[in-house]
Amino acid sequence: MSAVPDASVYFPERPPTWAEVVTTLLVVATVSGRFVTDSVSVPLAVAGFLLSAVTIGPGAASGFGQLIGQWFRDIGNGGRASAIVVFAAGVVILSQVAEDLVLVLADAAAGGMIAIALYVVVQAVRAGGVEGWTTDRVD
Numbered sequence: 481m482s483a484v485p486d487a488s489v490y491f492p493e494r495p496p497t498w499a500e501v502v503t504t505l506l507v508v509a510t511v512s513g514r515f516v517t518d519s520v521s522v523p524l525a526v527a528g529f530l531l532s533a534v535t536i537g538p539g540a541a542s543g544f545g546q547l548i549g550q551w552f553r554d555i556g557n558g559g560r561a562s563a564i565v566v567f568a569a570g571v572v573i574l575s576q577v578a579e580d581l582v583l584v585l586a587d588a589a590a591g592g593m594i595a596i597a598l599y600v601v602v603q604a605v606r607a608g609g610v611e612g613w614t615t616d617r618v619d
Contacts, residue, residue, distance in 0.1 A: 488606075490537040495607030496600050497614055504600045511593045521587040528591030536599055 514520045539545045552560065575582045604610055 489541045491603050491606055494615060495609055495611045496603050497612055498610055499613050500600055501604070501610050504597045507593045508597045511590045514590055520590050521584075524584060524587035525591030525594070528588030529595045530591075531588070532592035532595035533599075536596065 515525070535545075540549060552563075555563070571582070
């Protein structure tokens with residue numbers, strides 16, 4: 481018996497949607513410019529990549545990760561929109577009071593975005609393609 485779980489527990493039982501693929505491509509296009517111009521700290525980007533990879537893989541598959549995922553689905557579209565607005569407001573406020581911290585977090589986030597893009601690519605390869613613009617799941 482292997483101590484390493486099957487990778488299928490880290491991926492949804494559906495292919496990615498075109499909306500997810502297009503969003504991923506836009507994010508990669510945005511973030512890749514920072515890597516090309518050397519304006520990103522590689523150690524911070526690697527840390528962000530690893531943290532994100534653990535979070536969207538084993539972290540999301542854990543009991544706590546599933547609890548957070550269920551809560552996020554339960555709050556509905558309005559609740560998710562509110563959470564995004566609150567997060568964005570927090571970033572704006574933080575950028576005004578701690579600019580250096582925001583720069584560090586931006587470099588780590590760049591690595592995290594690459595991890596998410598890789599996740600979507602692997603999900604598409606595992607599923608054998610991409611389907612539709614939205615999922616059939618009802619919130």
